Amino acid sequence: MLKSSLSPSSNELVISILDLVLSEGKPLDRAYSQHFSGLKLEPTEQGRITFVVGDILRRLNLYCYLSDVTPEEMARLGSRLLNVWHLFNELPLPKMQYSLQVDTADLASRIESAKAQPVLWDGCPDWLNQMGEAQMGDKWPAERAALNKPAKRFLRTNILKCTRDELANALRKEGVQTASVEGVDTALEVVSDSALFRTEAFKKGWFEQQDAGSQLVALALDAKPGMRVVDACAGAGGKTLSISAQMQGKGRLLAMDVEQWKLDNLKQRARRAGAHNVETRIIASSKTIKRLKLTADRVLLDVPCSGLGVLKRNPDAKWRDTPERLPVLVELQKHILQSYSRMVKVGGILVYATCSIMPEENRDQIDAFLAENKHFRFIEDETISPAETGFDGFYLAKLERISEE
Incomplete structure (x- = not known):
């Protein structure tokens, strides 16, 4: 939480970053990179800027309502939204070269109105609230509220x-x-x-x-020294490095992904971490997976997902995504689970994981897979709840291959 107002230059940066995300659809991390590159900002001031941007994006519809500013008007009217943000958080109005004034009586009225609308107060878009209610029922309001808090x-x-x-x-x-x-x-x-x-x-x-919930996903693999382990959707490798540490650097750990730049980043991180048993491999085609059939003691499938468990950390996703994206992801998850599970040998363990808390991407996928694949048995699963833990939200399921087919 800020204890003082932002400087004029920091306010301009906040508005520019928000406009890049909301008007051009730029992912937040890239917007930060574009604006911070070349600037000699003190780490504390950069941290203040990212805190304000993140807080606004976590409850964007609330702050837009309170300031009477639409996301598309950020470049033109963003100073009024920032003034409202400061007043709402009981901070003095910041100094800006061009600043639109706020009617404090109107703001007070709008705040009282917003308090009576829990979905708006929690900064949740309507499409996401409808999905959450449909899939999670009574558990959803607590998760919705937890997802508008700053990430630890x-x-x-x-x-x-x-x-x-x-x-x-x-x-x-x-x-x-x-x-x-x-x-x-x-x-x-x-x-x-x-x-x-x-x-x-x-x-x-x-x-x-690395978020504590993400660490729990990697730990669930229970990889041992000397094993042959595959992290099949490794990305930049946070969980890969955790698995390497579990293995004490002994054995073979194959990190795979469809994007080479992510694997290149992983190589650098692995060198710094001393994770010398990590080998990277690009997934060039289905043949890459077929060649590894029935070879792995452990396979982690941290599949592409909606990211609806990590909105505290990636709040821009709420305003870029749509409900139409989920069915496409669900089909992709189903394909990866069916295809990549072939790498697990008899007696080996498969961990399926997402950074979502929606059952459609999680237990529903596992139940459908088990119904079609009797050569796997269910061991256990867990949903890591942001509301209950304060961590980001994740799901993991452990399955054992009991026969070849």
Whole structure:
């Protein structure tokens, strides 16, 4: 939470970033990269800017309603929305070169009206609320409210290089305060406003920034030293590196993806982490998967999904996505689960995972798969709830192959 108003230049940056996301559909991380590149911002000021942008996007429809500004008007009327944001958060009005005034009486009236509309107050678009109610019923309001909160900062201890206590002590000496996370042995929560990536601990590869819920997904694989393990949708490799640490760097860990640039990033991260058993491979065609049939002790399928469990961290997705995208993703998930499960050998374990909390992408997919694939048996599953844990939202299901077919 900010304790003082943004500077004039920071306000202009906030408006420009929001306009790039809302008018041009630019993903938030790319909008940040475009605007911060070349600027000599102090880490604290960059953090303040990203906090305000994130908070506005998490409850965009609320702030648009309170300021009477549409997303399409951000470039022209964004100063009024920012003034409303400051007043709503009990901060002095910021100084800006061009600033549209706010009718405080009208704002007070709008705030009272918004409080009587829970969906609006939680910053939830109508399409998402309808989906949540249909799929999650009585559980949805608590999850909806949890998803409008700022994401906490979690670290994963790289146990290839240090223990969690050693990491916490090293960070403390560099001015970073952390707290252990109950139920996740590798996790620390960062509780101070600190520049993590300038620390010696980061340079030495002692930690990765990774949500505690994401760490639970990787830990569920229960990979052992000497195993043959496949992370088949590895992306940039956060879970891959966690799995390598579980394996103590021993055995073969194959990280696969359809995008080479992600695997290139993973190689760099693996070198810093000392994860020397990681091998990357591009999925060029279905033949790449077929060649690995019945070879893996463990397979992680962290499939493409709606991302509706991680909206705290990626709030722009609420305003770029539509309900029509979900059926396309569900079909893709079904295809990946059916095809990539062939890599699991008899007695091996498959973990299917998403960063969604919607049953259609999660347990419904598993039930449909098991109905058609009697050579797998269900072990357990878990939905990691943002409302119950404070983590991002994830789903994981563990299956065992009991026969070849």
